[in-house]
Amino acid sequence: MNAGLLDCYDTIIIGGGPVGLFGAYYAGLRDMSVRLVDRRHELGGQLTAIYPEKWVYDMTGIPAIRGKELYKNLVEQTAPYNIPSSLNEEVVLIRKNRNNILCIETRKGTVMHSKTAILCLGMGAHIPRRLDIQNLREFEGKGIHYGVHSLETFRNKRVIVVGGGDSALDLALTIVNDCKDLYVLHRSDRFNAHEETTKKLYASDAEIRTFSELSAIEGNENHLTSATIKNTKTGETTTIEIDEVIIAVGLLFNLEVVQQWGIAMEGNSIIVDHNRQTSIPGIYAAGDIVTYPGKMKLIGTGTAEAMQGINHAKGYIQEKFPYL
Ligand SMILES: Cc1cc2nc3c(=O)[nH]c(=O)nc-3n(C[C@H](O)[C@H](O)[C@H](O)COP(=O)(O)OP(=O)(O)OC[C@H]3O[C@@H](n4cnc5c(N)ncnc54)[C@H](O)[C@@H]3O)c2cc1C
Structure with missing residues (x-):
């Protein structure tokens, strides 16, 4: 195991859809080191995979915007923080080592390390019904x-x-x-x-x-x-x-890999608390993948959840890793 100090991110965001992208921006704003990982060849999640041409009308302060433009804006929003991303990398395993560091492993065998993780997996793979x-x-x-x-x-x-x-x-x-x-x-x-x-x-x-x-x-x-x-x-x-x-x-859920991570789920969704923390401390989730009473699967609610998770992750890091 080689958890090199310099390679250990404050947080790794798994899933680069609108929620993960906004989460990456917000983590940058909170001065956290962050990496985005997505199984697809491009970021944007459903915005780029399903509806780049569709008009979106329910973004705060934006009367109307096409999916592809919203995606472009999200990328532009993260740009000041130079956030690295790993594309074509499907995360298949997350586990904590004995020092509470998360080891995040992809199907290709890449292993990344971080103090926290934000799962923004949407519905896993987008498989249309x-x-x-x-x-x-x-x-x-x-x-x-x-x-x-x-x-x-x-x-x-x-x-x-x-x-x-x-x-x-x-x-x-x-x-x-x-x-x-x-x-x-x-x-x-x-x-x-x-x-x-x-x-x-x-x-x-x-x-x-x-x-x-x-x-x-x-x-x-x-x-x-x-x-x-x-x-x-x-x-x-x-x-x-x-x-x-x-x-x-509709879309089919393909979250088989997630079910192996030991995180409490309800059906195909990850259960989160009011801080958007999952059943494993230090692992948060946001967006379409999560469930809690009153959950709505929309970009606005997902991005708010990402902010909540990241704010809590920041406090968690300060408490658990004051020396890193
Ligand atoms: C046709 C259509 C129209 C819509 N219109 C609107 C609208 O007008 N307004 C609105 O608010 N919402 C709308 N929605 C819903 C909105 O698109 C979703 O709420 C939003 O995309 C959720 O974002 P997300 O980032 O949580 O998930 P997603 O956009 O699904 O992104 C998840 C990302 O995670 C990646 N991923 C999954 N598993 C892994 C893994 N194991 N390893 C690495 N990467 C992984 C996926 O490849 C994907 O890129 C619409 C949805 C559809 C289908």
């Missing part, structure tokens, strides 16, 4: 999408968005003015989205098909060409010509 359609995977990248990475992909196209939650409606509203025809399919007639988002969808040119699900897709070897829509009440089916389909029916 797929639909039970036999040839779905065949058309991934050829007309089947799970987010909106570029508006150009959908410009003047016939598009279906599947889903009835905030994500589906947000993505539909992101492209509605650019595509030729947009159909939103939802299995019931109750949307599970913010009221304003639902109203905007009804005010838009999207054709809303409630009690409808995608039951089949067809295409040639290059691309998707048609989709079959089934009425969930009557069983009736209709086939329409289509260019692109966005499936936004």
